Amino acid sequence: MRSLPARRLAAVALTAAASVVALAGPAFAHVTVNPGSAAQGGYTAVDFRVPNENDTASTVKLEVNLPMDHPLASVRTLPLPGWTANVEKSKLDKPIKVHGSDVTEAVSKITWTADAGTKIAPGQFQEFRVSLGPLPTDADSMAFKALQTYDNGDVVRWIDEAQAGQPEPAHPTPILKLTKAAGGDDHGVTASASPAAGTHGDSSDHAAAAAGDTKSSDSTARTLGVVGIVVGVIGTAVGVLGLRRKSGGSTS
Known part of the structure; x- marks a missing residue:
């Protein structure tokens, strides 16, 4: 019976992670x-x-x-x-x-x-x-x-x-x-x-291209940040679930 709250917690964590991915995805879809x-x-x-x-x-x-x-x-x-x-x-x-x-x-x-x-x-x-x-x-x-x-x-x-x-x-x-x-x-x-x-078109274009690369790097960083949040949420849920199971096993 003690494992039920842990399972609910894990389900909530996974749902939150899925929501983060769903919100982040459309920004890269157009x-x-x-x-x-x-x-x-x-x-x-x-x-x-x-x-x-x-x-x-x-x-x-x-x-x-x-x-x-x-x-x-x-x-x-x-x-x-x-x-x-x-x-x-x-x-x-x-x-x-x-x-x-x-x-x-x-x-x-x-x-x-x-x-x-x-x-x-x-x-x-x-x-x-x-x-x-x-x-x-x-x-x-x-x-x-x-x-x-x-x-x-x-x-x-x-x-x-x-x-x-x-x-x-x-x-x-x-x-x-x-x-x-x-x-x-x-x-x-x-x-x-x-x-x-x-x-002298090359110098202007290279400068603008560098700016574009910086923006692209920022987008990549944001994507990795979202992925990190998702992994962290899932890891926390799995850790809590493991502790709950261990605690339940030691009292039985």
């Missing part, structure tokens, strides 16, 4: 932009992180639509072995000024297609890196609507924008938040904008 923020007016490199959420099919194509209400004059993809990137441009209704020159077209869509033998299998994810800019100075975020295609023909449309005060949609669109540039003026923007003119 197509996202990483890092999730960048400075207005500057250039950055981001990863479109694509997890495979299908247990029986593999992802073979990703389409990312760039916002044309804030067109980006410079968009470059980083070569990814096993994937072919196709960049589409569209004419702008109104030219934009970049470094004193008129830009009449901008990238409106990027499509990555898996080569033969390449795929994002169940339980895996892939990151697709893009350098882009200059980011708008009159917006606080940019939405990159995405379509994820599986080899069984299924297409998941990550195009739903979250609304204030409402639950997160089932398929939220990837969002890049834009923050005020350091110093509050355009001097830093001009300096960081120079690489996009085609002279």
